[in-house]
Amino acid sequence: MANKQLIKGNIALAEGALQAGCRYYFGYPITPQNEICEFMALKMPQSDGVFVQAESEVAAINMVMGAAAAGARVMTTTSSPGFSLMQEGVSYIAAAHLPCVLANVQRGGPGLGNIAPGQADYFQAVKGGGHGDYHLIVLAPASPQEMFDFTFLAFDLADKYRTPVLILSDGIVGQMAENVEIKDSLKPETISKPWALTGARGREANVIRSLWLNETGVEENNFRLQDKYKIIIEKEVRFEEYMTDDADIVFIAYGLSSRITRGIVDKARKQNIRAGMLRPITLYPFPYDKIKDLVSRQCKALFVVEMSAGQMLEDVKLANEGRAPVYFDGTLGGRMPSEEKILPQLKTIKLS
Amino acid sequence: MAPEVIFKKPDSLREKIFPYCPGCGHGVIQRLMCEVIDELGIRENTIAIAPVGCAVCGYDYWDVDVSEAAHGRAPAVATGIKRVHPDKTVIVYQGDGDLASIGMAETIHAANRGENFTVIFVNNTNYGMTGGQMAPTTLLNQVTTTSPCGRSAHGDGFPIRMAELIATLPACQFSARTTVADVNGILKTKKYIKKGIKLQNEGGGYSFIEILSNCGTNWAMPAVKANEYIVENIVKVFPLGIYKDTTQEKGEA
Numbered sequence: 364m365a366n367k368q369l370i371k372g373n374i375a376l377a378e379g380a381l382q383a384g385c386r387y388y389f390g391y392p393i394t395p396q397n398e399i400c401e402f403m404a405l406k407m408p409q410s411d412g413v414f415v416q417a418e419s420e421v422a423a424i425n426m427v428m429g430a431a432a433a434g435a436r437v438m439t440t441t442s443s444p445g446f447s448l449m450q451e452g453v454s455y456i457a458a459a460h461l462p463c464v465l466a467n468v469q470r471g472g473p474g475l476g477n478i479a480p481g482q483a484d485y486f487q488a489v490k491g492g493g494h495g496d497y498h499l500i501v502l503a504p505a506s507p508q509e510m511f512d513f514t515f516l517a518f519d520l521a522d523k524y525r526t527p528v529l530i531l532s533d534g535i536v537g538q539m540a541e542n543v544e545i546k547d548s549l550k551p552e553t554i555s556k557p558w559a560l561t562g563a564r565g566r567e568a569n570v571i572r573s574l575w576l577n578e579t580g581v582e583e584n585n586f587r588l589q590d591k592y593k594i595i596i597e598k599e600v601r602f603e604e605y606m607t608d609d610a611d612i613v614f615i616a617y618g619l620s621s622r623i624t625r626g627i628v629d630k631a632r633k634q635n636i637r638a639g640m641l642r643p644i645t646l647y648p649f650p651y652d653k654i655k656d657l658v659s660r661q662c663k664a665l666f667v668v669e670m671s672a673g674q675m676l677e678d679v680k681l682a683n684e685g686r687a688p689v690y691f692d693g694t695l696g697g698r699m700p701s702e703e704k705i706l707p708q709l710k711t712i713k714l715s
Numbered sequence: 716m717a718p719e720v721i722f723k724k725p726d727s728l729r730e731k732i733f734p735y736c737p738g739c740g741h742g743v744i745q746r747l748m749c750e751v752i753d754e755l756g757i758r759e760n761t762i763a764i765a766p767v768g769c770a771v772c773g774y775d776y777w778d779v780d781v782s783e784a785a786h787g788r789a790p791a792v793a794t795g796i797k798r799v800h801p802d803k804t805v806i807v808y809q810g811d812g813d814l815a816s817i818g819m820a821e822t823i824h825a826a827n828r829g830e831n832f833t834v835i836f837v838n839n840t841n842y843g844m845t846g847g848q849m850a851p852t853t854l855l856n857q858v859t860t861t862s863p864c865g866r867s868a869h870g871d872g873f874p875i876r877m878a879e880l881i882a883t884l885p886a887c888q889f890s891a892r893t894t895v896a897d898v899n900g901i902l903k904t905k906k907y908i909k910k911g912i913k914l915q916n917e918g919g920g921y922s923f924i925e926i927l928s929n930c931g932t933n934w935a936m937p938a939v940k941a942n943e944y945i946v947e948n949i950v951k952v953f954p955l956g957i958y959k960d961t962t963q964e965k966g967e968a
């Protein structure tokens with residue numbers, strides 16, 4: 364029997380982490396993701412795990428680095444200002460090839476912004492965020508169920524590629540409650556970690572590092588990272604298509620925006636506009652090829668909907684390579700996309 | 716009959732020449748650390764943290780599992796490691812810029828949580844690796860590259876006494892200040908490092924060993940003079956001694 368519970372997205376994310384075998388959680392309170400910290404504070408000790416309320420996000424991400432170096436499945440979660448504070452540590456973790464799971468339940472920004480949902484941390488999430496040439500695998504859930512599923516998946520991906528994986532969510536997906544199937548029969552993959560720090564018993568000492576002062580060390584590490592990203596790009600692109608087959612206009616939206624956009628597509632279809640939607644699930648790796656494919660065939664226009672001034676828009680334009688006109692609706696400061704505003708615009712777009 | 720070996724390189728110290736300036740205390744302190752690891756037989760059970768600073772390449776010299784940490788973050792990284800491996804010996808090695816400036820929050824909070832690890836704190840009153848800038852531990856009137864007219868209490872503040880500060884935290888079990896500027900100090904330093912690590916291995920809690928160490932190059936002094944300077948002057952600002960020892964409080968010498 365499926366175990367379905369009416370829970371918030373934030374709780375679903377935390378359940379997904381527990382199900383994936385995460386037993387170490389370090390975090391610092393920030394709205395709109397406090398439920399995760401609070402859930403972990405209660406559940407970790409009950410599951411023989413460890414919860415530490417860190418003194419800051421800076422400390423939290425470095426505790427994550429330590430636990431990851433020690434070979435554990437470990438997670439921290441935060442919201443936009445906190446994720447900014449973590450960037451130094453994320454760069455070190457990526458450079459040192461350490462697996463961990465991070466979540467940014469985005470709020471309005473920049474600055475202290477507000478506690479409404481946002482999608483304006485896209486650049487920070489997919490282009491690196493901290494210093495140096497690195498990427499995270501970025502998963503964008505659009506529902507509490509996906510908060511569970513993607514977090515579970517994130518741990519396997521992190522271990523498989525020895526890389527930090529980011530759940531890029533937002534205040535609404537985190538706060539909304541829906542029925543979530545807690546898939547308690549799911550088994551996490553067990554991947555051995557011979558590189559982990561466990562005490563050098565009967566083997567050479569292991570070192571976790573991101574510094575090389577010789578001429579070639581850092582360049583070699585960068586090649587290693589880039590080789591890894593090539594495989595990730597090849598193997599891990601994920602997206603969902605909604606009525607794109609015959610679509611003249613394809614919306615591109617992720618996370619919360621994709622839920623609203625789905626409604627717009629349905630209404631447009633009722634008005635005999637052949638609309639569809641492509642929802643990137645991985646924001647890194649981004650479905651460039653899929654978009655290129657769409658605009659190379661029947662699709663005559665793209666329409667990007669996101670809660671930012673146009674961040675994913677840049678990746679869509681890169682994929683489009685000037686083939687189709689790209690329209691955009693962006694909302695700022697924690698405001699959500701509006702059907703009433705976007706739907707009438709479709710009438711003015713020439714699709715023949 | 717083969718002659719008896721009475722002094723040798725510790726096994727947990729790699730066969731490698733230290734990169735430190737002639738006479739620098741870092742080499743002495745790291746040797747002591749490795750002697751203690753050998754004597755306690757914990758080489759295969761130890762995880763150390765190399766900080767940002769002159770000791771950053773610690774893993775090139777210490778033959779134990781090691782993680783780097785970002786500047787100041789060693790106590791947070793150590794917290795993560797120790798929470799995963801409570802049965803391993805975790806040694807945190809940090810300089811004064813690292814520990815008392817950029818990493819002050821991590822330092823205080825790890826001590827305040829009573830993390831069960833041992834901190835070896837090398838106080839050379841400046842930022843050695845970056846070329847001798849002012850640190851929170853720089854003495855008043857001490858000339859550094861960023862206090863060219865000498866550190867002024869007005870504007871630069873006062874040297875921070877970490878061993879005393881840490882000792883005020885209830886979860887700290889052992890806090891002491893020693894030096895490697897003379898033989899007596901070197902012997903005491905080893906004793907305190909050993910005490911801290913033993914305390915940790917018995918599940919006793921957080922220990923902090925502050926070590927006054929010379930930075931001859933950046934102080935523009937030959938090593939011998941730099942060591943004399945510690946013994947004659949620096950100890951007046953940073954008095955040597957044990958500031959907290961709960962094993963004593965419990966009456967166990």
Ligand SMILES: Cc1ncc(C[n+]2csc(CCOP(=O)(O)OP(=O)(O)O)c2C)c(N)n1
Nearest residue numbers: 767768769786810811812813841842843844
């Ligand atoms: C975030 C960050 N800021 C600054 C630096 C540059 N930096 C490297 S070492 C160092 C000072 C280290 O001094 P200290 O901790 O006293 O150790 P010592 O070198 O004297 O042993 C600084 C500021 C850095 N690596 N990272």
